[in-house]
Amino acid sequence: MDIGYLYIVISPCRSSRNHCVRCENLSFRDEKPNLWKEPKFMALLVFLFIPFILSAQSIKPENPIQFKIKNAGITVDGTISDWEVEVDFDPKKLAQSSIRGKANPESIQTGIKLRDKHLHGREYFHIQKFPFISLESKSFQSKGKNTFVGIFELQIRDVKREVEIPFTLSQTGKQQKFKGEFVIDRLDFGIGEKSLVLSDEVRVIIEF
Template identity: 35%
Template structure:
């Protein structure tokens, strides 16, 4: 349960970060989804309320600016008691750490609409650099920035080692590029 919350927070930080085109964005239209296995069964969740400054530059990716904060109090896994538990000190500790922060350090264009991004990810008192694959997709005349990656929840002090709860959280994010 706790790991699901962790995955969701991690994902929302990394995906919405690179989501805007040529101007700052303070409230992002997007969401972070995460999946973690609990007793071998996938548990899905979301984190919403993404805020940040995104200046996406299609022509000059190295000029892109991404700074995003995700609100761990918005974690939803479908079970309210689990959501509240994920907010306590042993997981996200929302009283001491009200945001999950992600900042773009570098962006490399791989092909027309795919990129490899290096982010600084801050969860609780832990700061790590992570690589995240990004891609631009189009649907109904709108562009989206999408990311999908994995994180180890234990690297960010999100819960303890468990034989029931997986260490790996799968994160998927999609943000509208306006």
């Protein structure tokens, strides 16, 4: 069965100021209307999607990512200063919430420039081939007032692994502050090799 589309054009009647449907303006077309070319339809789409566009906040945190690792029994403190995060987090709507982050390992600083340059190399972060570290939330659970646990997918180099990150949230009005801390095994991500001097565990602190 063929389906046509009835178009009704409304225009003013000559005998009245009111609008009515005039018979001579009725038309029957076989083609389907192209709504994408209709300005009013496009305006409606923009209006409907604005809340979703504005809900996620892109943040360039002032605080660097911090990490700690033991080398020859001494704790080495390091930072990654160049990073950004996109947050759409509602404590009352955890299933719809999301947190995504991206960091540039070239901005690593450990207090010794020669060591920093070594970390850029093929054996560790290999920044020429893998210029970013990424983190993306998969799910959240509430663990008490302002305390949560998130399951995230962490990618370093070409390795992706799920990590569990407990974090706290402090909120004043619409301003949110997050702080989380977790431990990873550097060998899981191909960062260096097994060593009697350098620890496998790296403690990571994120605050934004």
